[in-house]
Amino acid sequence: MxxxxxxxxxxxxxxxxxxxxxxxxxxxxxxxxxxxxxxxxxxxxxxxxxxxxxxxxxxxxxxxxxxxxxxxARIVKDDSSVPVKDGQYWYVSEVAGDNEYPSFCRADNAEMVNKVLLLDVNQLAAGHDFYDLGELLVSPNEEILAYSEDTDSRRIYTVKFKDLNTGALLADELHNTEGQVVWANDNQTVYYVKKDLQTLLGSQVYRHTLGSPQSDDELVYEEEDKQFFLGLGKSRDETQIFIYLSATETTDVLVLAADDSKAEVKRLFARQTGHEFGLERIHGQYFILTNLEAKNFRLMTADDNTIATPHLWQERIAHRDAVLLEGIELFNDQFVMTEREKGQTRFVVHSYQGDSFQLNFNDDCYYAGIGLNPEAASAVVRISYSSLTTPFSIFDVDLVTGQKTLRKQQQVLGxxxxxxxxxxxxxxxxxxxxxxxxxxxxxxxxxxxxxxxxxxxxxxxxxxxxxxxxxxxxxxxxxxxxxxxxxxxxxxxxxxxxxxxxxxxxxxxxxxxxxxxxxxxxxxxxxxxxxxxxxxxxxxxxxxxxxxxxxxxxxxxxxxxxxxxxxxxxxxxxxxxxxxxxxxxxxxxxxxxxxxxxxxxxxxxxxxxxxxxxxxxxxxxxxxxxxxxxxxxxxxxxxxxxxxxxxxxxxxxxxxxxxxxxxxxxxxxxxxxxxxxxxxxxxxxxxxx
Incomplete structure (x- = not known):
């Protein structure tokens, strides 16, 4: 040429x-x-x-x-995810034939007998040159599905709601959002982040009540410092809604009571420039993965009385110069730490009483990550694993014995x-x-x-x-x-x-x-x-x-x-x-x-x-x-x-x-x-x- x-x-x-x-x-x-x-x-x-x-x-x-x-040709045309239990239902995503997008279903059991279609993304994407499904979140009573979509690739999402009993869309639509929604526990209230259409930054958190127009939504928090991204989440014990604020070198978290549809925003502890942390809550305790006096992070705990005063936090896992603490997954009886040493990820299962054991892998270099674990009561942790020569694999690991059960491995045709x-x-x-x-x-x-x-x-x-x-x-x-x-x-x-x-x-x-x-x-x-x-x-x-x-x-x-x-x-x-x-x-x-x-x-x-x-x-x-x-x-x-x-x-x-x-x-x-x-x-x- x-x-x-x-x-x-x-x-x-x-x-x-x-x-x-x-x-x-x-x-x-x-x-x-x-x-x-x-x-x-x-x-x-x-x-x-x-x-x-x-x-x-x-x-x-x-x-x-x-x-x-x-x-x-290497991709399986008809495929499905491993079912995940969340509440009384098991959820799965499926792709079929030459369809570009998945469908989402649920059933009463892991065998997915009598499964019900929740959302067919192919239908939603029809007529659009671009389509991205953002959030997909079922209400606490499992009767309403909130989902967000972007049809112009600018990551500006519209949130819609579907009645899972009738299959009908609700009249509610939330425009110009980041795509995330979090349900309050009343099944009628949702929180979302609204985007600035010029900078595309989300700086405002709104509260919406189903059945009301978006123009009536209540501004519950606005961040003035444009160095921060806003995100939303819910505590593991489902008692609190988190507003995450994240700049490159500083983290902050605000909370609202999930049971109160009129809850006011509460600051847990003062924002400190250079303080980066992750926060979770279970059994009335906060677990804080923090870089305070710990470049590679350490794990601390606090309760409602001590969370506001970092020097009163209790150290659970100390800082180590050679080990980076990357994340934590809480369960009712154990928690799982993601650590990295010499470039390799590992998982360590801890009991709340102090015992622990490590999960090991055989490849010289690999990827491993915590999968979907929506239920704190689970006796297993779902993890994903892959290496440059090993297709993606999904394991359930017993939180007491460490025994791995392979649930699925990516099939490579040919x-x-x-x-x-x-x-x-x-x-x-x-x-x-x-x-x-x-x-x-x-x-x-x-x-x-x-x-x-x-x-x-x-x-x-x-x-x-x-x-x-x-x-x-x-x-x-x-x-x-x-x-x-x-x-x-x-x-x-x-x-x-x-x-x-x-x-x-x-x-x-x-x-x-x-x-x-x-x-x-x-x-x-x-x-x-x-x-x-x-x-x-x-x-x-x-x-x-x-x-x-x-x-x-x-x-x-x-x-x-x-x-x-x-x-x-x-x-x-x-x-x-x-x-x-x-x-x-x-x-x-x-x-x-x-x-x-x-x-x-x-x-x-x-x-x-x-x-x-x-x-x-x-x-x-x-x-x-x-x-x-x-x-x-x-x-x-x-x-x-x-x-x-x-x-x-x-x-x-x-x-x-x-x-x-x-x-x-x-x-x-x-x-x-x-x-x-x-x-x-x-x-x-x-x-x-």
Missing amino acids: SQSIITAPIANQKAHTLSHHGHDRIDNYYWMRDDERQAPEVIAHLEAENRYCEAMLEPSKALQQQVFAELK EFNSKDYGSERIYVSALDGAEIPVSLVYKKSLFQQDGTNPLLQYGYGAYGITLDPSFSSSVLSLLDRGFVYAIAHVRGSEMLGRQWYEQGKKAHKQNTFSDFITVTRALVAKGYGAKDKIFASGGSAGGLLMGAIVNQAPELYCGVGVHVPFLDVLTTMLDESIPLTTNEYDEWGNPNYPEDYKTILAYSPYDNIKVQAYPNILVTTGLHDSQVQYWEPMKWVAKLRAHKTDDNLLLFKTDMDAGHGGASGRFKSLEEKALEFAFFIQLANSNNV
């Missing part, structure tokens, strides 16, 4: 000066921002980029279709055999001597560690989010063609504890990019990948990572996938009208301060584009993205075209219907994955698509 066949879209340049702290930046593509997403010049340019992308990838169309067919694939965890020394974990998977018969395999390296590295190595049936299409797949657990995650996160944020953000580049060089040096067949991929904050590495070390990569990417960091973080900006000062820094401005300026991908050769690049976004605005990749691509000195591909595809999460539906989303994989495969086969 040659770029000479069709001319790449060249964007108009309109100089716009941005001045801060005595420093001027000239942004020739600032005009591409259109909050209404209707400007003819913007839409025309995006459509031109889409046509160019399609034309340039036309020769790989057959390969895209082949890969898509492979991805789809000739898949987990024994055909190898997985390992290695460590790479960073520039400053830190040891970076890397998870690897490959097909044994196609891998020799002799520097001949193509390799795809994935990364994220932000917000303390840890990408545990889990199974992906999609990746098999690469592994079966000889690719090695690597996850670089760079700083910015919490893979190696809280300090691993802190070393990859704000003033230390460059560590994230340097770690990823260092891992690439090490994998080539160790023979895991061919130096001319190295690929990289990342999305959102991982897209920022991709934008940084192609500026800083473009020669290392043959091709890069850059998805819904955060690229114009400085301009975005200086504009408080853009969704998420104010909430993220503690992640990236606040460029209204000169030192933070300099830090971000030094790595911001858009500001650091150079006159140099770049690898082949595939960029994807959604026009309605509410997390990272479409104009960030649009501007970045336009500026790259004006600066790059190579003939490599630079392709930009915008889904004109989708948002940050990409296409909705279980099969439609596979088309996006097939596009990227075909891009990499053809480059690996020819190095000249």
Whole structure:
């Protein structure tokens, strides 16, 4: 394929000066921002980029279709979740045939005999180019279903209610919400968070009574500090409704009595900048997972008399330098702690009397997580488990004996055999001597560690989010063609504890990019990948990572996938009208301060584009993205075209219907994955698509 066949879209340049702290930046593509997403010049340019992308990838169309067919063929068309007991019913989700969306049902027993359909999402999604089901929550008396839906991919949800006795929708509709609802115990009152339609932040909690118009809803709490996200929950003992307030480095929780439909908001203890915690309640006790004097957190308990005074809290599990406490699940007779040590998750079951035991797993690197456990009275804890070679598995674990019972394992259609694939965890020394974990998977018969395999390296590295190595049936299409797949657990995650996160944020953000580049060089040096067949991929904050590495070390990569990417960091973080900006000062820094401005300026991908050769690049976004605005990749691509000195591909595809999460539906989303994989495969086969 040659770029000479069709001319790449060249964007108009309109100089716009941005001045801060005595420093001027000239942004020739600032005009591409259109909050209404209707400007003819913007839409025309995006459509031109889409046509160019399609034309340039036309020769790989057959390969895209082949890969898509492979991805789809591995998925069981008729499938269901493991039934979950909640109250007097057992609940399950089901997918069938070529349907894109699930149906939700319930029955009187685990065998799902005489099951009743609650909601068919395929019917709800009919006629919509995009559909996302948010919350799905049955009232305490199990007679009314509340659910939320987003039909334009901006994560602005409408809440609706269904009478499960008659099947009829109630007249109530709650518009412009975050999508969450929590029922009070009277089965008539719900709480929800309303969104600011400009910043898309939720700062107001409202109380709604069924049968009344939304205009009559009562504002019960409003957060003035725009650095905080709001969320809702209910205590494990169902006595309290929680209002969660979360900034990057500070947590707060307010409560309302769940039995009082006119309850007033109560603060449990004073907000403290830098205090992060998780809170639950059972048996009249609060369990607080806190970072007070504990970087990796410790577990404390308090009662109604001591909760307001943190120095009176009782320590239940002490802080450990090498162990990160990640979460807690409370049951009537036991509680389960999620811990992480040396990058690996484990579960420890504790009795309230002080006894404990640990649940162990056999793989060298894996994912494990607490599943759905809606009933505190349960004698088992449901967990999910997966590794790079083990499909997702659901276990029920006896809380007394620790015995695991496999309830279901993801079925992979075709000739898949987990024994055909190898997985390992290695460590790479960073520039400053830190040891970076890397998870690897490959097909044994196609891998020799002799520097001949193509390799795809994935990364994220932000917000303390840890990408545990889990199974992906999609990746098999690469592994079966000889690719090695690597996850670089760079700083910015919490893979190696809280300090691993802190070393990859704000003033230390460059560590994230340097770690990823260092891992690439090490994998080539160790023979895991061919130096001319190295690929990289990342999305959102991982897209920022991709934008940084192609500026800083473009020669290392043959091709890069850059998805819904955060690229114009400085301009975005200086504009408080853009969704998420104010909430993220503690992640990236606040460029209204000169030192933070300099830090971000030094790595911001858009500001650091150079006159140099770049690898082949595939960029994807959604026009309605509410997390990272479409104009960030649009501007970045336009500026790259004006600066790059190579003939490599630079392709930009915008889904004109989708948002940050990409296409909705279980099969439609596979088309996006097939596009990227075909891009990499053809480059690996020819190095000249």
